[in-house]
Amino acid sequence: MPKTPKLVAPAPLAYENQSFLNSPDGRVLRILSEYSEPLARFRRERIRDTVVFYGSARFRALDEANHELELLENTGSIEPAPQEEQPATPPELEQGTATELSRRRAEAAVEMAHYYEDARRLAYLLTIWSKNLKSRRHRFVVTTGGGPGIMEAANRGAYEAGGKTIGLNIRLPFEQYPNRYVTPSLNFEFHYFFMRKYWFAYLAKALVVFPGGFGTLDEVFESLTLAQTHKLAKKMIIIFYGSAWWKQVVNLDILVDKGTISPRDLELFEYADTPDQAFELLRDNLTRHHLQPDSGHPYTEDEGALAPEIARTRS
Numbered sequence: 211m212p213k214t215p216k217l218v219a220p221a222p223l224a225y226e227n228q229s230f231l232n233s234p235d236g237r238v239l240r241i242l243s244e245y246s247e248p249l250a251r252f253r254r255e256r257i258r259d260t261v262v263f264y265g266s267a268r269f270r271a272l273d274e275a276n277h278e279l280e281l282l283e284n285t286g287s288i289e290p291a292p293q294e295e296q297p298a299t300p301p302e303l304e305q306g307t308a309t310e311l312s313r314r315r316a317e318a319a320v321e322m323a324h325y326y327e328d329a330r331r332l333a334y335l336l337t338i339w340s341k342n343l344k345s346r347r348h349r350f351v352v353t354t355g356g357g358p359g360i361m362e363a364a365n366r367g368a369y370e371a372g373g374k375t376i377g378l379n380i381r382l383p384f385e386q387y388p389n390r391y392v393t394p395s396l397n398f399e400f401h402y403f404f405m406r407k408y409w410f411a412y413l414a415k416a417l418v419v420f421p422g423g424f425g426t427l428d429e430v431f432e433s434l435t436l437a438q439t440h441k442l443a444k445k446m447i448i449i450f451y452g453s454a455w456w457k458q459v460v461n462l463d464i465l466v467d468k469g470t471i472s473p474r475d476l477e478l479f480e481y482a483d484t485p486d487q488a489f490e491l492l493r494d495n496l497t498r499h500h501l502q503p504d505s506g507h508p509y510t511e512d513e514g515a516l517a518p519e520i521a522r523t524r525s
Contacts, residue, residue, distance in 0.1 A: 265360025265420030333367030
């Protein structure tokens with residue numbers, strides 16, 4: 211009869227047992243961690259609320275002198291797209307050797323670089339303004355998904371203004387890194403998309419939505435649905451930046467015509483076409499709904515200094 215092995219070491223503590231924590235049975239603890247750890251850090255860093263910037267992650271900045279216009283492989287990727295998908299170079303355009311796709315991509319890259327600079331400028335203006343507010347906590351902190359493209363631009367503008375700026379990154383199957391302008395103590399990485407979305411929505415008092423792809427569309431329409439169904443116990447302004455682009459990509463008037471949304475649902479968002487115009491919309495709305503004494507804040511400033519003033523949601 212085989213001998214039973216002798217016990218030679220204590221069992222690991224449950225919260226130090228990596229095989230358990232990484233198993234399906236440990237999923238609930240992983241989910242709770244992606245709620246509790248960011249909450250603890252937001253408290254420690256005295257973050258009261260945010261303004262979220264969404265937009266394309268696939269284009270690099272035009273002002274990077276050592277880079278040609280370049281399209282990235284995927285949302286959040288650091289690898290470039292295949293050569294046949296890249297924007298045409300100036301010599302290819304001049305010599306007429308560019309393909310139709312590469313020519314269109316070159317035009318789009320210049321357009322997206324323009325949006326990059328606008329996002330950078332808007333984040334700068336917003337951060338300068340918010341830093342001058344008399345508050346014991348950081349107000350209206352510029353927040354992005356932490357990646358390249360428009361996200362980098364917004365974090366960069368806030369960084370250049372000398373403010374804190376948040377990056378809510380997501381771990382993806384391909385290689386990707388947060389951009390270098392995110393405040394190190396406010397650099398987050400999530401496994402679960404839905405927990406990342408939670409932190410985008412829960413602290414936000416405003417969204418600025420630049421042109422983007424599936425991720426951008428997903429995030430903004432989820433937020434519009436929350437506002438439409440009154441699941442947010444706060445006023446959250448949503449700004450579509452680049453009216454011509456958005457009206458070409460999404461025809462929301464058709465939804466009204468066909469009766470799938472109400473005409474008043476079009477009041478859930480506004481359009482802006484310049485950083486100054488978007489900043490005025492943000493400043494006026496945030497002041498009216500979140501800074502004036504009758505704006506319905508759940509905490510006084512002193513209470514807010516002790517507990518995180520996180521926007522309450524209805525059950």
